[in-house]
Amino acid sequence: MGRSGTLNRRIKLTRYADVIIDISHEKVDRPFQYRVPEHMQETLEVGTCVMVPFGRGNTLRRGYVTDITDKCAFDPQKIKELHSTVSDGVGVEDRQIRLARWIRRSYGGTMIQALKTVLPARRTVKKAEHKKVQLAVTREEGISLLGECQRKKQNARARLLEELLQEGELPYELVTGKLMVSPSVIRGLEGMGAVHVEVLQTFRNPVKQQAGSEADKALSGEQQEAVNRVIADYDGGEPGTYLLQGITGSGKTEVYIRLAQEMVSRGRQVIVLIPEIALTYQTLMRFYRRFGDRVSVLNSTLSAGERYDQCERAKCGEIDVIIGPRSALFVPFPRLGLILMDEEHEASYKSESTPKYHARETAVYLASLHGASVVLGSATPSMEAAYRAEKGIYRQLSLTKRLTGGTLPQVYTVDLREELKQGNRSIFSRKLQQLLADRLERRQQSMLFINRRGFAGFVSCRACGHVMKCPHCDVSLSEHRDGRLVCHYCGYETPSVRSCPSCGSKYISGFRAGTQQIEDRLRDMFPAMRILRMDADTTRTKDSHEQILAAFAAGEADVLVGTQMIVKGHDFPNVTLVGVLAADLSLSAGDYRAGERTFQLLTQAAGRAGRGRMPGEVVIQTYQPEHYAVTYAAAQDYRGFYQEEILYREMMGYPPAAHMLAVQIYAASEEQGGALACNLARRAEEYVDMSQPLERRMMIVGPAPAGIGKVNDIYRFVFYVKDRSYDRLIEVKDGLEAWMGAQQLRQVNLQFDFDPMNTL
Ligand code: ADP
Numbered sequence: 185m186g187r188s189g190t191l192n193r194r195i196k197l198t199r200y201a202d203v204i205i206d207i208s209h210e211k212v213d214r215p216f217q218y219r220v221p222e223h224m225q226e227t228l229e230v231g232t233c234v235m236v237p238f239g240r241g242n243t244l245r246r247g248y249v250t251d252i253t254d255k256c257a258f259d260p261q262k263i264k265e266l267h268s269t270v271s272d273g274v275g276v277e278d279r280q281i282r283l284a285r286w287i288r289r290s291y292g293g294t295m296i297q298a299l300k301t302v303l304p305a306r307r308t309v310k311k312a313e314h315k316k317v318q319l320a321v322t323r324e325e326g327i328s329l330l331g332e333c334q335r336k337k338q339n340a341r342a343r344l345l346e347e348l349l350q351e352g353e354l355p356y357e358l359v360t361g362k363l364m365v366s367p368s369v370i371r372g373l374e375g376m377g378a379v380h381v382e383v384l385q386t387f388r389n390p391v392k393q394q395a396g397s398e399a400d401k402a403l404s405g406e407q408q409e410a411v412n413r414v415i416a417d418y419d420g421g422e423p424g425t426y427l428l429q430g431i432t433g434s435g436k437t438e439v440y441i442r443l444a445q446e447m448v449s450r451g452r453q454v455i456v457l458i459p460e461i462a463l464t465y466q467t468l469m470r471f472y473r474r475f476g477d478r479v480s481v482l483n484s485t486l487s488a489g490e491r492y493d494q495c496e497r498a499k500c501g502e503i504d505v506i507i508g509p510r511s512a513l514f515v516p517f518p519r520l521g522l523i524l525m526d527e528e529h530e531a532s533y534k535s536e537s538t539p540k541y542h543a544r545e546t547a548v549y550l551a552s553l554h555g556a557s558v559v560l561g562s563a564t565p566s567m568e569a570a571y572r573a574e575k576g577i578y579r580q581l582s583l584t585k586r587l588t589g590g591t592l593p594q595v596y597t598v599d600l601r602e603e604l605k606q607g608n609r610s611i612f613s614r615k616l617q618q619l620l621a622d623r624l625e626r627r628q629q630s631m632l633f634i635n636r637r638g639f640a641g642f643v644s645c646r647a648c649g650h651v652m653k654c655p656h657c658d659v660s661l662s663e664h665r666d667g668r669l670v671c672h673y674c675g676y677e678t679p680s681v682r683s684c685p686s687c688g689s690k691y692i693s694g695f696r697a698g699t700q701q702i703e704d705r706l707r708d709m710f711p712a713m714r715i716l717r718m719d720a721d722t723t724r725t726k727d728s729h730e731q732i733l734a735a736f737a738a739g740e741a742d743v744l745v746g747t748q749m750i751v752k753g754h755d756f757p758n759v760t761l762v763g764v765l766a767a768d769l770s771l772s773a774g775d776y777r778a779g780e781r782t783f784q785l786l787t788q789a790a791g792r793a794g795r796g797r798m799p800g801e802v803v804i805q806t807y808q809p810e811h812y813a814v815t816y817a818a819a820q821d822y823r824g825f826y827q828e829e830i831l832y833r834e835m836m837g838y839p840p841a842a843h844m845l846a847v848q849i850y851a852a853s854e855e856q857g858g859a860l861a862c863n864l865a866r867r868a869e870e871y872v873d874m875s876q877p878l879e880r881r882m883m884i885v886g887p888a889p890a891g892i893g894k895v896n897d898i899y900r901f902v903f904y905v906k907d908r909s910y911d912r913l914i915e916v917k918d919g920l921e922a923w924m925g926a927q928q929l930r931q932v933n934l935q936f937d938f939d940p941m942n943t944l
């Protein structure tokens with residue numbers, strides 16, 4: 185024992201820790217290295233808070249370990265030794281570090297990447313001003329000016345005046361943001377003396393804004409029950425995670441607001457997550473009216489400095505409620521009581537860059553650090569949330585009645601194979617044509633949508649099946665109106681072809697179902713029809729997405745044609761017809777979530793019809809009318825869909841029945857990438873425990889070139905590891921990460937995606 189002990193000590197490598205001293209975002213890049221003292225060699229972990237001697241005087245300072253290696257970057261004689269570890273505190277900073285550590289452990293990547301995700305970038309600009317737009321004339325003058333603007337068709341001016349007449353004043357960023365009024369329009373009105381822009385330098389004494397300016401509605405029985413349950417559990421010391429299921433218009437937002445009020449009255453703070461695309465001006469105003477200056481909004485238009493300001497305000501308790509997309513989770517509230525997550529099934533809650541964290545799981549962990557509750561809301565919950573609610577891990581709350589009135593729409597499913605047999609070669613079924621004509625006559629609005637742009641508009645040969653693809657990205661090129669073929673990943677362009685490059689046939693043409701083709705065919709069929717189109721082409725500029733929706737809401741078009749973007753957000757009471765042109769485009773996506781996504785899209789699309797007083801109709805065109813995602817969506821039957829879908833997930837070992845880790849390899853050379861992928865997959869195989877029964881055993885799938893094999897001349901390979909236990913997948917990830925770290929390979933990059941949202 186004695187001998188082997190000394191032997192052990194002799195061969196044991198000295199370990200070194202990278203430590204960041206000051207965790208402002210900018211300085212996170214520059215860690216300092218320290219030697220790990222003997223007694224900590226075994227126990228020190230990445231993310232631990234430590235005390236280290238710093239600077240010439242060797243004063244002790246707090247720092248965080250971001251990496252541990254056995255390679256010394258300096259002269260080993262001169263390197264300082266780490267002083268001691270500090271146990272986790274409960275301060276704001278400690279919680280952020282713990283959150284970062286958890287994100288790193290659960291999703292992979294480095295501690296530095298995790299810290300950069302969690303910490304707000306230190307402000308580099310001067311303190312952002314807080315501005316308000318106020319009405320500067322009397323009500324009567326305002327009303328007459330409004331009339332004038334309306335006559336002159338000065339829509340933006342009119343919109344601002346109308347809102348100011350109602351609200352008195354509005355936060356500047358709300359006016360330029362969700363209300364879509366440009367600064368030059370505001371300046372114009374200011375020049376006329378009609379409005380005034382008030383600049384506030386400090387937030388300490390917020391002017392009395394609209395807080396409480398909207399009387400609370402009496403909650404319905406179901407709403408009250410939901411609020412009571414969450415609050416009673418919280419007050420009883422049993423915070424939890426809740427799934428609030430209710431169709432659009434069933435009063436979920438009202439429940440969120442009431443819950444937030446209850447928490448604020450208890451001195452707690454609240455994070456409200458809403459996908460940016462679904463966050464409308466109306467919803468924002470509902471929060472502003474209840475919370476006034478105590479609510480703040482995070483969005484992608486904020487500069488790093490403004491973001492930092494928001495975080496500082498949150499830290500010192502100047503705001504109670506923050507609304508924003510997934511990154512709002514990292515606003516450092518000292519007394520967090522509740523996280524609300526609207527549209528929890530949205531794919532945008534998953535980060536697409538490393539660390540690829542999911543806001544839902546991260547919210548649940550963050551809440552556990554604070555003893556806070558989480559409420560997940562959706563009309564069509566993700567399979568994950570529904571599964572956990574079923575298992576009793578989440579507590580279920582339901583809203584079953586639509587408070588806005590309106591009946592459920594009538595849904596028709598059209599079999600496109602039948603249409604073809606009957607000689608209809610148009611992209612519109614006869615049913616849809618007939619209903620479109622009818623709406624045009626009655627001056628009601630319609631929406632037509634196609635699930636996915638990437639698949640539409642591709643050019644293929646009917647003789648041999650050859651598809652025109654991008655030479656760099658291995659995706660289909662899309663045909664534009666002027667005849668160019670364009671790659672939507674890298675922008676590669678080439679003129680259209682007259683004959684097939686593969687077989688020479690002349691029968692090569694576009695799959696005419698892109699948004700632009702739909703618009704063109706509509707114009708041919710209904711010359712008088714006013715059409716708006718919304719897709720990635722027409723929404724390139726900032727705010728154009730909102731502008732199109734606002735124009736449609738204002739009745740400036742009869743039909744809105746678009747990709748799935750059009751099914752979110754705004755309410756259009758005059759829309760009585762929704763057409764889904766090819767449900768198959770999302771059904772046939774080679775992805776285990778294809779059924780779930782199709783069900784959600786169809787349900788949401790159907791929910792767009794008949795919001796107002798007039799009943800709505802929905803036409804779903806498909807080549808697979810018998811697919812359960814189609815039939816249950818047509819019947820608006822969530823339970824039915826869930827039960828069928830979960831069987832498939834269980835049988836195949838897909839999330840949420842099991843967990844799945846995508847190991848993604850990016851390489852500049854195809855050979856190197858392929859070899860590395862095989863090598864890594866073999867290493868992953870070592871984690872498979874053959875003594876386990878087959879159905880409990882870890883499975884390795886692949887490797888294969890990723891669905892999109894090559895983007896911008898970088899080759900992508902992927903393989904999947906499936907296991908019932910998430911922790912087992914973390915072990916695999918840790919092992920592969922460590923192995924890669926030791927190889928020091930160039931021009932390759934390894935990424936992990938746990939329970940991926942998109943496997944295309
Ligand atoms: P969801 O978020 O589920 O779509 P909302 O909370 O937006 O539902 O409610 C839909 C509509 O019903 C809104 O116009 C809202 O003002 C109204 N509403 C919500 N709760 C009530 C209530 N208790 N009494 C009257 N109207 C309500």
Ligand code: ZN
Binds near residue numbers: 648685688689
């Ligand atoms: Zn051909």
Ligand code: ZN
Binds near residue numbers: 654655656657658676
């Ligand atoms: Zn390309």
